[in-house]
Structure formats: C-alpha cells, structure tokens
Amino acid sequence: xxxxxxxxxxxxxxxxxxxxxxxxxxxxxxxxxxxxxxxxxxxxxxxxxxxxxxxxxxxxxxxxxxxxxxxxxxxxxxxxxxxxxxxxxxxxxxxxxxxxxxxxxxxxxxxxxxxxxxxxxxxxxxxxxxxxxxxxxxxxxxxxxxxxxxxxxxxxxxxxxxxxxxxxxxxxxxxxxxxxxxxxxxxxxxxxxxxxxxxxxxxxxxxxxxxxxxxxxxxxxxxxxxxxxxxxxxxxxxxxxxxxxxxxxxxxxxxxxxxxxxxxxxxxxxxxxxxxxxxxxxxxxxxxxxxxxxxxxxxxxxxxxxxxxxxxxxxxxxxxxxxxxxxxxxxxxxxxxxxxxxxxxxxxxxxxxxxxxxxxxxxxxxxxxxxxxxxxxxxxxxxxxx
Amino acid sequence: xxxxxxxxxxxxxxxxxxxxxxxxxxxxxxxxxxxxxxxxxxxxxxxxxxxxxxxxxxxxxxxxxxxxxxxxxxxxxxxxxxxxxxxxxxxxxxxxxxxxxxxxxxxxxxxxxxxxxxxxxxxxxxxxxxxxxxxxxxxxxxxxxxxxxxxxxxxxxxxxxxxxxxxxxxxxxxxxxxxxxxxxxxxxxxxxxxxxxxxxxxxxxxxxxxxxxxxxxxxxxxxxxxxxxxxxxxxxxxxxxxxxxxxxxxxxxxxxxxxxxxxxxxxxxxxxxxxxxxxxxxxxxxxxxxxxxxxxxxxxxxxxxxxxxxxxxxxxxxxxxxxxxxxxxxxxxxxxxxxxxxxxxxxxxxxxxxxxxxxxxxxxxxxxxxxxxxxxxxxxxxxxxx
Numbered sequence: 001x002x003x004x005x006x007x008x009x010x011x012x013x014x015x016x017x018x019x020x021x022x023x024x025x026x027x028x029x030x031x032x033x034x035x036x037x038x039x040x041x042x043x044x045x046x047x048x049x050x051x052x053x054x055x056x057x058x059x060x061x062x063x064x065x066x067x068x069x070x071x072x073x074x075x076x077x078x079x080x081x082x083x084x085x086x087x088x089x090x091x092x093x094x095x096x097x098x099x100x101x102x103x104x105x106x107x108x109x110x111x112x113x114x115x116x117x118x119x120x121x122x123x124x125x126x127x128x129x130x131x132x133x134x135x136x137x138x139x140x141x142x143x144x145x146x147x148x149x150x151x152x153x154x155x156x157x158x159x160x161x162x163x164x165x166x167x168x169x170x171x172x173x174x175x176x177x178x179x180x181x182x183x184x185x186x187x188x189x190x191x192x193x194x195x196x197x198x199x200x201x202x203x204x205x206x207x208x209x210x211x212x213x214x215x216x217x218x219x220x221x222x223x224x225x226x227x228x229x230x231x232x233x234x235x236x237x238x239x240x241x242x243x244x245x246x247x248x249x250x251x252x253x254x255x256x257x258x259x260x261x262x263x264x265x266x267x268x269x270x271x272x273x274x275x276x277x278x279x280x281x282x283x284x285x286x287x288x289x290x291x292x293x294x295x296x297x298x299x300x301x302x303x304x305x306x307x308x309x310x311x312x313x314x315x316x317x318x319x320x321x322x323x324x325x326x327x328x329x330x331x332x333x334x335x336x337x338x339x340x341x342x343x344x345x346x347x348x349x350x351x352x353x354x355x356x357x358x359x360x361x362x363x364x365x366x367x368x369x370x371x372x373x374x375x376x377x378x379x380x381x382x383x384x385x386x
Numbered sequence: 387x388x389x390x391x392x393x394x395x396x397x398x399x400x401x402x403x404x405x406x407x408x409x410x411x412x413x414x415x416x417x418x419x420x421x422x423x424x425x426x427x428x429x430x431x432x433x434x435x436x437x438x439x440x441x442x443x444x445x446x447x448x449x450x451x452x453x454x455x456x457x458x459x460x461x462x463x464x465x466x467x468x469x470x471x472x473x474x475x476x477x478x479x480x481x482x483x484x485x486x487x488x489x490x491x492x493x494x495x496x497x498x499x500x501x502x503x504x505x506x507x508x509x510x511x512x513x514x515x516x517x518x519x520x521x522x523x524x525x526x527x528x529x530x531x532x533x534x535x536x537x538x539x540x541x542x543x544x545x546x547x548x549x550x551x552x553x554x555x556x557x558x559x560x561x562x563x564x565x566x567x568x569x570x571x572x573x574x575x576x577x578x579x580x581x582x583x584x585x586x587x588x589x590x591x592x593x594x595x596x597x598x599x600x601x602x603x604x605x606x607x608x609x610x611x612x613x614x615x616x617x618x619x620x621x622x623x624x625x626x627x628x629x630x631x632x633x634x635x636x637x638x639x640x641x642x643x644x645x646x647x648x649x650x651x652x653x654x655x656x657x658x659x660x661x662x663x664x665x666x667x668x669x670x671x672x673x674x675x676x677x678x679x680x681x682x683x684x685x686x687x688x689x690x691x692x693x694x695x696x697x698x699x700x701x702x703x704x705x706x707x708x709x710x711x712x713x714x715x716x717x718x719x720x721x722x723x724x725x726x727x728x729x730x731x732x733x734x735x736x737x738x739x740x741x742x743x744x745x746x747x748x749x750x751x752x753x754x755x756x757x758x759x760x761x762x763x764x765x766x767x768x769x770x771x772x
Contacts, residue, residue, distance in 0.1 A: 006496055011643075015650070058428055061428050061628060063424065064629065099654060101650075101653055101654050109520055134651055243449060245653060245657045261396075262520060264513060267652075267653065271659075271660060
C-alpha cells in the first residue's frame with residue numbers, strides 16, 4: 001500500500017475503462033466510446049489560424065505573465081460580461097489556467113487551509129473531490145435531492161452539513177455527472193446560505209453554454225448576493241479546445257491575487273498557444289456553441305431514446321452538458337455492469353461509482369463525442385445483450 | 387490579511403519586478419530584462435512544423451491519456467536513456483506534465499503527507515518552496531556550503547537536518563539560482579544518505595543540457611544507488627518551449643501510478659500540441675542544445691566580465707543554466723538594490739531575497755535571454771550608476 005496522501009484517491013475511472021477499451025480495440029474490436037465527457041467538434045478554424053500565425057512570433061514561445069496575456073484576459077472578461085452577465089468582470093478578477101481542473105485546484109488551495117471541509121453534492125465530479133483531498137481538506141458529501149426524475153438541491157441538507165470547519169461549497173451547473181441545472185431561485189438561496197456562514201461558493205461552469213432549452217444557465221457571480229464566488233470555467237467543450245488546456249478562474253480581486261501564487265507554483269501560466277487560440281475563438285463562440293448545442297440535443301434525444309428502449313435503465317434527463325446519468329434497473333453494481341457492457345458490446349461508459357456512493361447503481365453515458373448513427377448503433381448493441 | 391494557506395507565500399518576485407518593468411516600458415524606458423530564466427531562442431522549426439501539421443488532426447484537440455501520448459512517452463524515455471543515461475527509463479516510469487513546475491508539484495504531492503518535512507538547499511528555487519507549502523509540508527532549509535566562490539553541499543549539515551518527519555530532499559543541478567553543479571561523488575553520497583533515511587530525492591534537472599564544459603551533468607537516477615529518485619525535467623530551456631508548458635516526471639513505476647492521480651486532479655494532461663512539438667523537437671535536441679550552450683557561454687562570459695568590472699559584485703561563476711548569482715559588495719538588501727537598479731538603469735534583475743534568507747544580499751542576473759550586445763549595454767549602464 002502506497003504510504004502517501006494519494007492512498008485514498010482512486011485511480012481516475014475514465015483512464016481505467018479507456019485502458020480496457022484500448023486493449024479491446026487493439027484486438028480488433030469496434031469500440032463506441034461513450035466514456036469521456038468531450039465534444040466531438042474541432043475548434044473554430046479561426047482559432048487554428050491564429051495559432052498558425054502565432055507560432056511565427058517569438059513571444060508565443062516564452063512564458064506569459066502568470067495570470068495570462070493582457071489581451072486575452074481583457075477579451076475573456078468581455079465574454080464574462082456579455083455571455084455570463086457577470087457585470088463586474090475585469091482582468092483584475094480573472095486568470096487563465098491550464099483548463100478548468102487547474103482553475104478549480106487554484107480556487108481550493110486559495111480558499112482553504114489544511115483540515116478544512118468543503119461540501120460537494122453527490123453524485124459528484126471526482127476530480128473535485130481529488131483536488132480537495134490533495135489540499136488536505138475533507139470533502140463532505142451532501143446528496144442531491146430528487147424532484148421526479150430530476151436532480152435538485154435540498155438546502156436543509158446543506159445547512160445541516162455546515163460545520164465550523166466548512167470553508168466552501170462546490171456547485172457544478174450544468175452538473176457532471178447529473179446534468180442538473182441550478183435555477184435562479186436555488187442559486188440565490190445557496191448564495192444567501194454561503195453569506196450567512198461566510199463560505200465560498202466554488203461554481204464550476206464548464207458546460208455553461210451547453211445548456212439545453214428551455215433552461216438557461218445562470219452564474220451565481222451574476223447575482224448580486226454573494227461576493228465570495230469563484231467561477232471555474234473551461235473552453236474544452238464550448239470551444240472544442242480540450243487538448244489545448246485552457247480555462248479560467250474568476251473571483252474577487254484579492255482572491256485572484258492569492259490564486260496567482262498557487263498557479264505560479266503549480267504550472268506558471270496557461271500555455272501561450274492555447275491563449276492565442278482562445279482569443280480568436282471567442283469571436284465565434286456564439287456560432288460554435290449554438291451549433292454544438294443543437295448537435296448535442298439530437299444526440300441527447302437519441303441516447304435517451306435508445307437507453308429507454310433497452311428497458312435496462314431509468315434516465316435522468318440532462319439539462320445541459322454532454323452526458324446523462326442512467327440508473328441501472330437491475331441494481332447491479334456499476335463497475336461490473338460497465339465492464340460486462342464493454343466486453344459484450346464494445347461500448348465504453350463510466351461506472352457511477354466513480355462519482356461517489358450516490359453515483360453507485362448508475363452509469364454515465366456521454367453522447368457528446370459520437371454522431372447520431374453511432375449512438376443508434378450503440379442502442380442496437382445494448383438491445384442485443386439485454 | 388488573507389486567511390488561507392497562501393498567506394505565507396510571497397508573491398512571485400519575478401512577477402513583481404516584471405510589473406514595475408512593464409510600467410517603466412510603457413513610459414518609454416528602454417528595459418533590459420535580465421530577470422526571467424528563459425532562453426531567447428525559438429524552438430526548432432521542425433517542432434513548429436509538427437504543430438502546423440498536428441492541428442489539422444482531430445486528435446490534437448482532444449485530451450490525451452493522463453500520462454501523455456504513447457509515442458511521445460516512448461520518445462521521451464529514449465531521450466532519458468540516451469542523453470541522461472537512465473538505463474531503465476521506459477514509458478511506465480514516465481509522465482508528461484505542464485512544465486517542470488507541475489512535475490515537481492506532482493512529485494511533492496505524491497511522496498509526502500501533510501505535516502512532513504522536505505529539505506531544500508538555500509538559496510533555493512522559490513517555486514519549490516511554494517509547492518512544498520501548498521502540500522501542507524514544511525520546507526527545511528540547509529544552506530549551500532562554499533568552496534571558494536563555488537557552491538557545494540555539506541552532507542553533515544544535511545544529515546543534521548533530517549528528522550523523523552523528513553520525506554525528501556530537493557536537489558537542483560544545475561542549480562537555480564546558484565548555478566551549482568553536483569558531481570558524481572556528491573550525488574552518490576546524497577543518494578546513500580537518502581537510502582539510509584528512506585528519503586526521496588527530488589531531482590530538478592531543468593538545465594541538464596545547459597551545463598557548461600568542463601562540467602558534465604549527472605542525473606542521480608543514472609547512478610545505481612537509490613531507487614526513490616524523482617527526476618523533474620523541462621523542455622522550456624533546452625528546446626525553447628517555455629510558452630508551450632511541457633516537461634516530465636520520471637520515477638519508480640509505482641510512484642508514477644500515484645502521480646497520475648495527482649496530475650488528473652490538477653491539470654488532466656499536458657497540452658497535446660506541446661506534446662507534438664516535443665516529439666518532433668527531440669530529434670534535433672543535440673543541435674539545439676549545443677547551439678544554446680555555446681551562445682550561453684558567450685553571454686555568461688560577457689555578463690561575468692561586465693559585472694566584475696562594475697566593482698559592485700562578487701560573482702559565483704555558474705556551472706550551468708541561464709543566470710548567475712552575484713553578491714552585492716555593499717551589503718545593501720537585495721530588494722531596494724534591484725528596485726534602484728531598475729529605476730536608474732532600466733535593468734531587470736531578481737532580488738536574491740526571493741530565493742530565501744541565504745539568497746539575501748545577492749542578485750540573480752539572467753543572461754540567457756539577451757544577446758551579447760545588450761549585456762554589454764547593461765554593463766555600461768551599471769558602470770554609469772556606480
């Protein structure tokens with residue numbers, strides 16, 4: 001048994017299923033990967049053109065300032081004002097990061113001390129819990145409530161989970177793996193609760209522009225209720241830039257000043273070519289994200305239909321994101337279920353146990369990376385093994 | 387006063403001096419930046435060509451596996467065998483990271499528990515101490531010894547600093563900011579000490595190929611004395627890829643398995659375009675690094691000459707790297723000295739206090755990013771204010 005702090009951290013489950021999938025693929029199997037929460041769209045061509053131009057400039061190969069290049073920070077702040085209605089967004093409140101994971105790590109390390117508690121809603125996004133554990137803090141799990149087949153937040157449960165050690169609450173909306181979308185009323189009450197207990201709200205908004213109508217994404221930072229909001233953002237899905245590692249952290253200026261220290265120690269700065277790609281891509285984010293949303297809607301509807309037709313699952317209809325969480329009707333544990341599914345059908349999906357004890361008994365199917373025809377094919381394979 | 391764990395972390399001093407420099411520059415001043423430890427050479431054109439080709443491929447825009455792309459891991463392992471004589475290097479012992487800072491953070495978080503102690507030699511590289519503090523560990527400073535004007539390691543001092551809480555020793559060779567180079571005898575004795583006390587040796591080898599003759603860089607992982615060696619590597623300087631954020635961590639396979647958990651939570655994977663750039667660039671690393679070394683030697687000799695001529699400093703001749711550490715003869719504290727120097731001459735240099743109490747009274751001058759003519763110009767300005 002490993003002696004260090006990673007002992008309690010489970011190996012990223014996506015890596016485990018992907019590894020098995022790669023083995024099957026190398027044996028000639030046709031794999032349909034519904035595992036990773038990615039979007040199967042390349043970035044806007046303007047972004048790639050900007051990189052082609054950028055790499056001819058010497059500055060592209062040097063470090064940028066820790067928080068990012070001035071022009072990219074300014075442009076990202078504009079995006080936060082126009083698209084996310086965070087009226088006070090400015091470069092002073094902002095830093096560019098190596099993706100949302102790093103933004104979240106910056107936020108956790110900045111707002112806590114070792115031994116503090118941070119509340120997460122379960123089923124949770126595992127990397128958030130890992131980051132909290134790395135920071136020598138304790139993740140405290142509050143289960144999502146249910147309203148019919150939809151997930152919801154029970155503020156009484158949150159209130160009861162708050163202790164003197166609690167420093168923050170993590171909210172992911174649209175949620176991973178739940179597809180949960182927080183409405184304005186819930187957000188206002190959550191912000192009030194945070195204000196009352198002097199907690200930080202760590203708001204992961206990775207899927208903000210991938211919210212499905214009639215829902216609309218609301219950032220808690222756009223409400224004038226709570227100052228201590230950290231917005232964790234990504235362009236991995238909303239601009240197809242996952243491999244480039246670019247995201248951001250937005251928060252009060254004094255928090256960002258502290259988070260820059262963390263960033264300097266962990267990665268120095270976001271990759272400069274990725275910053276250039278982002279600067280160009282933000283100009284077309286409306287076109288890109290609306291195309292992504294309508295494609296995702298078709299894929300979501302197909303995925304829902306084929307999973308329902310299989311009779312194996314109860315579906316939680318997602319209100320945003322690139323995946324859905326399905327309950328296994330047979331109550332079989334999720335890891336053997338997913339392993340069996342992969343071996344029998346070549347379909348990769350993520351066992352719900354990866355998302356904590358409230359995820360057990362579920363499977364996360366990502367539809368973002370497969371065309372409708374492949375999702376239909378997946379449906380036929382699942383129907384055949386039933 | 388900020389309430390969290392970053393309270394004890396000083397703002398990255400390079401950012402502070404760069405900020406003042408940017409202000410002066412915006413006022414029309416001609417700034418000579420001898421601050422950041424970067425190399426003023428663009429990456430090999432083959433690397434940029436590989437990126438141009440790569441961005442036409444959809445895979446470039448998706449996440450890679452956490453440890454990196456198979457082909458890039460295999461090629462990097464070959465580099466570790468052929469250039470660093472780490473005979474057992476293989477992809478199982480290796481992960482690609484967002485630069486050496488992130489590799490070091492992975493190593494510290496993986497090999498320690500909160501409350502542990504990690505030994506650093508002072509003057510130390512500040513980002514190492516920050517990362518140790520973020521990991522809720524205590525950095526324990528052992529001063530470098532002196533052999534004439536050269537830095538050295540006194541193993542008796544190290545031995546006395548080891549406690550029951552000590553988990554590792556950080557070695558930077560060639561050293562930042564000292565320019566110290568560890569010889570084989572010192573490394574063997576340090577490895578034996580680590581083995582005796584069951585410590586990890588965290589070996590930062592960022593400047594490995596930028597070692598000046600007649601010295602040669604030796605990696606402790608190439609000696610068959612200690613298994614628990616983590617090699618932290620970078621291609622920011624030896625391939626000019628700083629802005630791309632690409633480095634690596636090498637260590638025992640079971641340690642790397644654990645470090646992958648840390649990487650997943652902190653950044654997921656190294657940027658894929660940077661991995662492609664690295665794969666191509668490694669083919670020409672001999673040409674690139676020998677050109678870099680001979681250019682650095684000219685710059686180092688010029689820098690040494692003009693600083694000695696000023697009469698203001700005692701010089702520690704560096705045995706590798708892109709900078710030198712100079713002792714201020716007047717014994718003026720380093721921050722006011724550097725601020726005064728910047729305001730009077732437009733020369734950016736890093737106050738030694740940034741490198742801990744054993745760095746106080748010194749200034750780090752980076753010569754890697756300025757042509758000889760600019761270093762001569764810097765010398766004239768310094769002579770004029772004397």
